[in-house]
Amino acid sequence: MFKQITDLQGNEWYLIISLWIFLAFFILVAILLFRMKKQHVNYMQQLPLNDGETEVLEEETN
Amino acid sequence: MQQLETFSYDNKIVRNFGIATIFWGIVGMSVGLLVAIQLVWPVMNFGTQFSTFGRIRPVHTNAVIFAFVGNGIFMGVYYSLQRLLKARMYSDVLSKIHFWGWQLIILAAAITLPLGFTTSHEYAELEWPIDIAITIIWVVFGINMFGTIIKRRERHMYVAIWFYIATFVTIAVLHIVNSFELPISAWKSYYLYAGVQDALVQWWYGHNAVAFFLTTPYLGMMYYFLPKMANRPVYSYKLSILHFWSLIFIYIWAGPHHLLYTSLPGWAQSLGVVFSIMLIAPSWGGMINGLLTLRGAWDKVRTEPTLKFMVVALTAYGMATFEGPMLSLKQVNAIAHFTDWIVAHVHVGALGWNGFMTFAILYWAIPKIYGTTLYSKKLASIHFWVGTLGILFYAIPMYWAAVVQGLMWKEFTPEGVLKYPTFLATTLQILPMHMLRAVGGTLYLSGALMMTYNLIRTMRKGSLLANEPAEAVALQPLIVNERSRHRRLERKPALFMVIALIVILIGGMVEMVPTFMISSNVPTISSVKPYTPLELQGRDIYIREGCVNCHSQTVRPFRSETVRYGEYSKAGEFVYDHPFLWGSKRTGPDLHRVGKKYPNKWHFDHLLDPTITSPGSIMPPYPWLIEQKLDTTNTASKIIAMRKLGVPYPDGYELQANKDLDQQAKSIASDLKANQVDVLSDREIIAIVAYLQRLGTDIKVKEN
Numbered sequence: 166m167f168k169q170i171t172d173l174q175g176n177e178w179y180l181i182i183s184l185w186i187f188l189a190f191f192i193l194v195a196i197l198l199f200r201m202k203k204q205h206v207n208y209m210q211q212l213p214l215n216d217g218e219t220e221v222l223e224e225e226t227n
Numbered sequence: 228m229q230q231l232e233t234f235s236y237d238n239k240i241v242r243n244f245g246i247a248t249i250f251w252g253i254v255g256m257s258v259g260l261l262v263a264i265q266l267v268w269p270v271m272n273f274g275t276q277f278s279t280f281g282r283i284r285p286v287h288t289n290a291v292i293f294a295f296v297g298n299g300i301f302m303g304v305y306y307s308l309q310r311l312l313k314a315r316m317y318s319d320v321l322s323k324i325h326f327w328g329w330q331l332i333i334l335a336a337a338i339t340l341p342l343g344f345t346t347s348h349e350y351a352e353l354e355w356p357i358d359i360a361i362t363i364i365w366v367v368f369g370i371n372m373f374g375t376i377i378k379r380r381e382r383h384m385y386v387a388i389w390f391y392i393a394t395f396v397t398i399a400v401l402h403i404v405n406s407f408e409l410p411i412s413a414w415k416s417y418y419l420y421a422g423v424q425d426a427l428v429q430w431w432y433g434h435n436a437v438a439f440f441l442t443t444p445y446l447g448m449m450y451y452f453l454p455k456m457a458n459r460p461v462y463s464y465k466l467s468i469l470h471f472w473s474l475i476f477i478y479i480w481a482g483p484h485h486l487l488y489t490s491l492p493g494w495a496q497s498l499g500v501v502f503s504i505m506l507i508a509p510s511w512g513g514m515i516n517g518l519l520t521l522r523g524a525w526d527k528v529r530t531e532p533t534l535k536f537m538v539v540a541l542t543a544y545g546m547a548t549f550e551g552p553m554l555s556l557k558q559v560n561a562i563a564h565f566t567d568w569i570v571a572h573v574h575v576g577a578l579g580w581n582g583f584m585t586f587a588i589l590y591w592a593i594p595k596i597y598g599t600t601l602y603s604k605k606l607a608s609i610h611f612w613v614g615t616l617g618i619l620f621y622a623i624p625m626y627w628a629a630v631v632q633g634l635m636w637k638e639f640t641p642e643g644v645l646k647y648p649t650f651l652a653t654t655l656q657i658l659p660m661h662m663l664r665a666v667g668g669t670l671y672l673s674g675a676l677m678m679t680y681n682l683i684r685t686m687r688k689g690s691l692l693a694n695e696p697a698e699a700v701a702l703q704p705l706i707v708n709e710r711s712r713h714r715r716l717e718r719k720p721a722l723f724m725v726i727a728l729i730v731i732l733i734g735g736m737v738e739m740v741p742t743f744m745i746s747s748n749v750p751t752i753s754s755v756k757p758y759t760p761l762e763l764q765g766r767d768i769y770i771r772e773g774c775v776n777c778h779s780q781t782v783r784p785f786r787s788e789t790v791r792y793g794e795y796s797k798a799g800e801f802v803y804d805h806p807f808l809w810g811s812k813r814t815g816p817d818l819h820r821v822g823k824k825y826p827n828k829w830h831f832d833h834l835l836d837p838t839i840t841s842p843g844s845i846m847p848p849y850p851w852l853i854e855q856k857l858d859t860t861n862t863a864s865k866i867i868a869m870r871k872l873g874v875p876y877p878d879g880y881e882l883q884a885n886k887d888l889d890q891q892a893k894s895i896a897s898d899l900k901a902n903q904v905d906v907l908s909d910r911e912i913i914a915i916v917a918y919l920q921r922l923g924t925d926i927k928v929k930e931n
Contacts, residue, residue: 179494180501183737187476187505190730194472197713198465205383205714210460212385213451216310 230701232380235694236309238596240322242691244302245589247330249679251298252585254337255290256672262287263665265847266814267658272847277341279847281773285352286340291577292350294333296441299585301329301368303448304391306592308375311385311451313699317374321367328364332357343771344414347806348429350436351405355416358406365402369395376720380699383717386467390447392720393475393727397439400731405432411868412861415767419872422801423491423749426809427483427742431735434482439731441576443475445584446513449541452588453520456533462519466512468713473509475727477502480734484555487564488783489809490798492748495738502734503555510548517541532607536587539615543579547572562637565779565813567657568629571622578618578671586610586678593682599689606681614674620667628660637787645790650816651841658845752799755925757874758918760862760888765918767865768911769808772849779810780819780922793820793923800925803874815846822924827895828902830916852912857892859885859909891917 265271265280272279309316316322335357339345345352353361372395376384384392405428408416420428454461461467483491483499518541521528528534550572554563563569594601601607635653638646647653705718716723742748758766769775782788784795796819801807825833829840834852837844863881870876889908895916896908906912 177494179737179741180497183480183498183734184501186733186737187502190476191473194469198468201465201468201713206464209383209385209717210464212311212381212383213307213387213454214458214460216313 229703231698232701233696233698234315235696237305237316237319237322237693238691238695239693240316240319240326241302241306241592241596242693243326244298244305245593247326248295248298248302248585248589249675249682251290251294251333252582252675253672253679255287255295256668256675258283258287258290260665260668260672263661263668266845267661267665269845269847274848274850276343276772276849276851279772279849281776281847282341282343282345284776285345285773286337288350289336289340289352290333292436292440293336296577296581296585297329297333299581299588300394300440300444300448301325302592303452303588304372304444306588306596307387307448307451308372308391310697311381311388312375312379313381313697314375314379317371317378321371321374325364325367325371328360328367332360332364335360339414343773345770345773346408346416346418347770347773347775347808348405348418348432349811350433351402351429354414355406355408355410356413358402358408361402362399362406365395365399369399373720373724380702382702382705383714384720384723385451386461386464386471387447387451389471389717389723389727390443390450392724393471393731394439394444394447396724396728397435397443397475397479397731400728400735401432401435401439404428404735409868409872411864415861417805417865417868417872420805421872422804422807423489423798424743425805425807426486426489426801427491427495427739429807430485431479431482431739434485435479437576438474438478438481441581442478445581446470446474448584448588449513449517449537452584452591453517453537456531456537456587456591457521457524457527459520459524462516462522466516470509470512470516472730474506474513476730476734477506477509478734479731480738481506481551481555483738484551484560485811486809487555487557487560488785489781490796490801492742492798495742495748498738500555500557504552507548507552510551511545514541514545514548517544530604532601532604532611533587533591535608535611536583536590539611539618540580540583540587543575543583543618547576547580550575561783561785562633563629565811566629566633567625567660568633569812571625571629574625575618575622578614578621582671583614586614586675589678589682594685594689596692596695597686597689598692599685602681602684602688606677610674610677610681613670613677617667617669617671617674620670621664622667624660624663624667628657628664631660632657636791637785639787645787648791650791650813651844654814654845655843749798749802751802752797752926755800755802757803757869757876758921759891760866760884761891761914761917762921763865763869763918764857764859764862764888765914765916766808768852768915769918770806774818775808775810777810777812777814777846779813779817780807781809782817782819782923788817792817793824794926796923797926800923803869805869805872805874818919818922820923822920822922826902827898827916827920828904830919831899831904831906831912834912834915849912852915853906853910855911856907856909857911857914859888862888895920 262280262284336353344354407419410416418425450461480502481499483495484503487496528538553559590607632653635647640646781796782792789795832839834849836848837846862884866876866881866884892908892913895913899906
């Protein structure tokens with residue numbers, strides 16, 4: 166199966182560079198995540214629930 | 228001191244998009260059911276050129292994608308954006324222009340596609356004037372969205388809004404790049420790209436239209452509506468950040484998996500494979516984040532139809548995003564591509580993920596904006612079960628049909644010849660499965676009709692809160708420096724958009740720039756010549772009739788295909804193909820090597836009534852091609868346009884093009900006459916026969 170991505174007549178570097186770009190990007194996002202404060206995360210999580218809407222109580226129908 | 232401001236949410240625009248979602252959903256699904264039935268009983272093509280499968284199938288796809296799902300997106304975005312930002316939409320006028328503009332675009336599509344005005348690019352069939360209208364209305368949507376973000380009362384943008392921003396910016400890029408066309412008349416244009424390059428652009432677009440129209444806005448809506456429905460926060464906000472950035476980065480690279488084993492350069496195919504497999508991680512991250520949001524609330528799933536729909540939507544998303552990477556493996560793709568597997572795969576996503584989430588949001592939002600409760604939860608639950616059965620009845624027979632047909636295409640006898648050399652044998656074998664698929668579609672549509680009744684009764688029960696009052700604290704200037712970079716990013720929409728744009732551009736550029744700039748990626752073949760004027764006209768009729776919806780034009784390098792069709796297709800053979808016509812589904816056989824395979828009379832008979840040459844064929848007849856006169860008034864402008872695009876017609880050739888066209892047409896007509904077919908040489912059928920007889924002959928290996 167790996168012949169699909171290794172046997173490319175010298176064009177393998179397209180894949181290698183692409184994977185390095187992704188890895189660098191992924192690590193950057195991971196660092197940003199680790200630096201986030203729990204307080205902010207909790208605040209953001211609650212945003213949809215804190216939009217000031219009053220819940221209409223569901224009454225049993227049918 | 229913080230000042231409390233009062234304002235109102237615009238629910239009328241949400242309601243309008245909601246009604247449009249329901250209306251176009253029923254239209255799109257009904258047309259889908261019609262095309263499903265046409266594939267079993269060709270009589271359902273109704274014998275008119277405006278209702279054949281080739282012309283109607285794009286009506287179905289455009290209606291469900293851009294009309295049903297599109298309006299569903301705008302409904303969800305307009306509802307959630309206002310509440311997440313604690314602000315009314317930026318401009319009511321822009322909201323109205325957006326709404327009516329989008330409906331007019333849909334109407335234009337519904338009129339022009341049956342008339343045969345099509346570019347032939349899948350999911351981008353609309354001709355250039357409508358493309359321009361889409362661009363304008365999309366920009367209106369963007370201005371309205373960013374205007375609302377700018378005047379917000381909530382400092383940080385919730386994850387749902389990031390998905391909306393990524394959707395806006397990426398769809399803009401995809402639509403513009405895939406719409407570079409040279410108009411030759413009000414309703415006809417040629418793509419700037421040709422052959423392999425056109426294929427790469429189209430499937431970069433096609434795949435990412437799935438990603439950024441059918442996926443990212445729905446993920447945004449999931450992150451808003453699921454916590455609202457379950458009344459608990461999203462399981463992991465950090466996971467949502469990782470999900471967002473990984474998904475938009477990886478998705479854009481995966482397009483070439485639609486072109487495996489074609490003449491696209493091998494490295495581009497491999498990039499598509501690798502990134503498609505990687506895509507499973509962020510996709511499942513999102514699905515798991517959604518399902519785990521329901522932790523501790525599973526008891527509600529039993530009683531709340533909205534949550535039932537959401538659970539199946541997320542499960543269907545998980546299935547489709549597992550299946551996508553699997554289909555990208557070359558070994559699987561070799562069997563599954565061009566079969567009903569792709570149709571099943573798409574519909575698990577469309578019916579399960581998009582359809583069910585849209586239903587859930589409608590059931591949840593319509594009672595809210597009407598200040599009431601749902602008319603009947605019981606009916607909604609029945610809709611859920613009927614719809615789920617519909618999905619199963621659709622998908623399972625299609626998988627079955629795919630495996631049957633894929634294996635039949637490849638089966639050889641012990642003597643080394645194809646066991647099913649007649650393509651039609653494999654088509655007829657799967658007709659029972661196609662009938663079952665139509666049953667599935669009927670069930671799904673029935674469920675949608677139940678929902679329509681339920682929601683109409685709900686609307687009558689309440690009254691629209693057109694301007695729902697709300698209050699929030701005005702946004703104060705920021706005096707504390709936020710240490711976290713991502714936290715800062717969450718309050719800077721313009722910067723966020725630019726970074727998202729850069730992220731989505733990387734993949735496309737790495738794949739496209741070398742394919743366009745390095746000539747060795749598309750080796751030219753000296754024997755490949757431009758089409759004659761008559762063949763060019765015939766090609767445009769082939770496009771008009773939507774033949775590409777059922778017939779591919781690319782022979783893959785497998786023994787089973789080269790024995791069945793002939794020499795496998797080379798990149799250099801397509802350099803004058805504006806647009807490429809490789810297709811994505813083989814309801815009928817591949818046509819790339821059909822040239823000179825049969826006499827002219829065979830093609831004439833086949834187009835007049837396919838069952839003359841192929842008893843039992845499900846292809847519709849095309850008798851109007853014999854009756855209609857070929858329009859040659861535009862031959863010169865077509866030649867000039869092609870020359871501008873790089874096709875080497877000599878200078879001034881447009882002046883004698885029609886003379887050559889006439890000469891070739893007379894030659895075909897006289898050959899037909901010699902075979903007892905009396906037809907005028909100026910009819911459309913002559914042009915399409917000329918085109919079909921040319922296909923794949925430039926490098927065709929002569930036998931004996």
